[in-house]
Amino acid sequence: MSFQLALELLPPTLADGLILGLLYATIALGYTMVYGVLGLINFAHSEIFMVGAVVAVELLTYVLAGSSLHPVAQLVLAMIVAAAVSAALAGLAERIAYRPLRRSNAPKLAPLITAIGISLFLQDAVRFVESLFGQFIRPFPSMPFFDIPLPLTPNDSVPMKSLVILIVAGAMLAGLRYTVNQTRLGKAIRAVATDRMAASLMGIDVNRIVMLTFLIGGALAGVAGTLYALQFGRVDPFSGFIPGLKAFTAAVLGGIGSIPGAMVGGIVLGLIEMLIGTFVPILTNNAIGTEYKDIFAFGILILILIFKPTGLLGRPSTEKV
Amino acid sequence: MAPGFPKRSVWLIAYTLAVTLLCVFVFTGNGLIDTAAFLALLVPLFIASDFDKCDPRVGMPVFAFVLLCALPIIGMRNTFYLDVAIQVGIFAVLALGLNIVVGFAGLLDLGFIAFFAVGAYLWAIVSSPHGAALLGVGFPLQGDAFFVVAVAAVFVAAGTGALLGLPVLRLKGDYLAIVTLGFGEVIRVLANNLDKPVNITNGPQGIAAIAQPLTEVAGALATTTAPAFKWQALIYYAVVLTLVLVAVLANRRLDSSSIGRSWLAIREDEIAAQAMGIPLVRTKLIAFATGAAFAGTMGVLFAAKQTFVSPESFDFNQSIGVLAMIVLGGLGSIRGVMMGAGLVTILNLQVLKSLSAGLNHLRATGFEIFGWSFANLPTQFEPSKYERLIFGLILIAMMLYRPRGLVPAQRRPISAKNAGRVS
Numbered sequence: 247m248s249f250q251l252a253l254e255l256l257p258p259t260l261a262d263g264l265i266l267g268l269l270y271a272t273i274a275l276g277y278t279m280v281y282g283v284l285g286l287i288n289f290a291h292s293e294i295f296m297v298g299a300v301v302a303v304e305l306l307t308y309v310l311a312g313s314s315l316h317p318v319a320q321l322v323l324a325m326i327v328a329a330a331v332s333a334a335l336a337g338l339a340e341r342i343a344y345r346p347l348r349r350s351n352a353p354k355l356a357p358l359i360t361a362i363g364i365s366l367f368l369q370d371a372v373r374f375v376e377s378l379f380g381q382f383i384r385p386f387p388s389m390p391f392f393d394i395p396l397p398l399t400p401n402d403s404v405p406m407k408s409l410v411i412l413i414v415a416g417a418m419l420a421g422l423r424y425t426v427n428q429t430r431l432g433k434a435i436r437a438v439a440t441d442r443m444a445a446s447l448m449g450i451d452v453n454r455i456v457m458l459t460f461l462i463g464g465a466l467a468g469v470a471g472t473l474y475a476l477q478f479g480r481v482d483p484f485s486g487f488i489p490g491l492k493a494f495t496a497a498v499l500g501g502i503g504s505i506p507g508a509m510v511g512g513i514v515l516g517l518i519e520m521l522i523g524t525f526v527p528i529l530t531n532n533a534i535g536t537e538y539k540d541i542f543a544f545g546i547l548i549l550i551l552i553f554k555p556t557g558l559l560g561r562p563s564t565e566k567v
Numbered sequence: 568m569a570p571g572f573p574k575r576s577v578w579l580i581a582y583t584l585a586v587t588l589l590c591v592f593v594f595t596g597n598g599l600i601d602t603a604a605f606l607a608l609l610v611p612l613f614i615a616s617d618f619d620k621c622d623p624r625v626g627m628p629v630f631a632f633v634l635l636c637a638l639p640i641i642g643m644r645n646t647f648y649l650d651v652a653i654q655v656g657i658f659a660v661l662a663l664g665l666n667i668v669v670g671f672a673g674l675l676d677l678g679f680i681a682f683f684a685v686g687a688y689l690w691a692i693v694s695s696p697h698g699a700a701l702l703g704v705g706f707p708l709q710g711d712a713f714f715v716v717a718v719a720a721v722f723v724a725a726g727t728g729a730l731l732g733l734p735v736l737r738l739k740g741d742y743l744a745i746v747t748l749g750f751g752e753v754i755r756v757l758a759n760n761l762d763k764p765v766n767i768t769n770g771p772q773g774i775a776a777i778a779q780p781l782t783e784v785a786g787a788l789a790t791t792t793a794p795a796f797k798w799q800a801l802i803y804y805a806v807v808l809t810l811v812l813v814a815v816l817a818n819r820r821l822d823s824s825s826i827g828r829s830w831l832a833i834r835e836d837e838i839a840a841q842a843m844g845i846p847l848v849r850t851k852l853i854a855f856a857t858g859a860a861f862a863g864t865m866g867v868l869f870a871a872k873q874t875f876v877s878p879e880s881f882d883f884n885q886s887i888g889v890l891a892m893i894v895l896g897g898l899g900s901i902r903g904v905m906m907g908a909g910l911v912t913i914l915n916l917q918v919l920k921s922l923s924a925g926l927n928h929l930r931a932t933g934f935e936i937f938g939w940s941f942a943n944l945p946t947q948f949e950p951s952k953y954e955r956l957i958f959g960l961i962l963i964a965m966m967l968y969r970p971r972g973l974v975p976a977q978r979r980p981i982s983a984k985n986a987g988r989v990s
Contacts, residue, residue: 285741286741287741287744287745342963343963343966343967346967347966347967350970352966352970353898353970353971354673355669355673355675355898356966356970357966358675358741358744359675359890359894359962359965359966360962360963360966360967362677362887362890362959362962363958363959363960363961363962363963363966364959364963365959366887366955366956366958366959366962367955367956367959367960367963368959369955369956369959370953370954370955370956370959371956373953374948374953374956378945487883488752491745491748491749491752494745495745495749498742498745532763533763533764535760535763537756537759537760538756538760540752540753540756541753541756541757544746544749544750544752544753547745547746547749548734548735548746548749551734551735551738551742551746552734552735552737555738555742
């Protein structure tokens, strides 16, 4: 491969990688918050994200399409509704499937297994509902505004949607950091994350805080779903699975439980994935195709877990007996 | 009535004989009724295997009668039921393998089907024309090599398990779940894409024309009423039955062995176990490799029976299906796991399909109930297409209401004197 070609391909690859990374990061925030508070991997998070994406697409297709609103306003409306639906779903999952298990003396694997159950249930429930109205693979409605090219380098451009994703994801991170670090609610969340028992002795309603954490994580997933549908142009009931897995990888990469870690992990993973997906096929003459990028992503997860289990920004944890 | 021969036993024997006769002589050809009769025949298996409630002197013969006599006879009349029994057997062994990893050692493995795939592709490649093009002289192997390869698969799959386990088993349970999930995906991606640069797996098309074992025996036994394919199915049934037996015995022995005790200790409290001198990584690795070995062997059998493998057979759904079996039956409970495997497989293969067919029939005839016509039922309403939904509900409901499963594992106390002996 000539150096020239590499130089030409690099800027758009990096831009795509950054956008993909931001999407992973926004999903990873939900994983990392719930993990921080409960020490639970919320497997259902990927499906809550998927439901958000589906709701946003349906809303934009059937309700907002005819309106005279500016595309950005339409998107914001869709995001709000998707966030509300996803948050409600996450809250419901916590209420039905996780909270009862915290009270009872259930086996250690129980919450993980119910989480998988919820995620399977949601996949098929959405597929069923969607197929009642036709195809269950839903295209994102055509919105030319988001495809307006913005110049990146003299030769390359990025579409408007990349800028939208950059802004929204940035706002999400900033908003979440502010909430967790500066508000009363954030203080309570951090207290519960540090020590649930001690927090409840200090008068914090732990169940309420856990519920709020799920609601916030769910709302973020709904927004992330909308952005994901915007970026990739289609959603289906199974489109949450792989991004969810990658986002979890990102959360671990950055240090699970850490909010800036999720952001850093997401961006690093997105960049690595795009770089590998673009350059490895060229370098190996297509012997190793783009399909292998998932394998690299999981390979990275395994390497991180071996050499730095606390992730890039995670604090080392001591085992308590 | 003789003492020690309670009334219940008489009922059990009478019921078994009655259902067998019903199955043998009254085959209606109607899917729903035949299915019901077939399912009724499996009930004695469940009752007879409960030695707390059923005298083994009665239970064992009933059990053997159903498995060795009734099922083969029905299966020879209609090989579909033999097929179902074989599938149940394959999944029962898979479930027993996963039971070691999840039930005994408490390591959540979400990519278990990957080891099954390893075994299946192993036999597919060495015994098909496709593999011959790849491996050269001496291939494809004949069907007789099946048993050798099945044993080899034990080691190949165990090796794969150890290879994956080594880096990840130092992690805490939650991470392990995700990594194994990722590993399952990796194996699927590899199976889908290793058709270039060297064509190993033939990609999404899969590998066809895989050799079957003992075809000449089936051929020799063939008559006009019982053609060779029926005998072939019977041979598979015998092989599966043997493997299930081996798997059950292995599970029981392992459970009572010192390694089984170590698994239990790790499952209950890793730190305490470590403090008692149990080597964590090695013990977990053994669990992982043992479970994988079960799956690998069954993979070989699966490939031979289907004579075709493709990446589709090894997706995440399958891993979850096996998990649903052991959660439903009862983690760590051998009898429960067997029952779970039977229930889920039959649910998948028969009940859901029959239900779909029944609903379609009602829809087509416009059957009405309370003034509401089935013709209005949307055509998307097909239970057989929504197995994930059902598995999901099973997993949630079981964890909430019966976290120890339908047949909870018994804690068997073992005194120092008897340690290491199977009770």
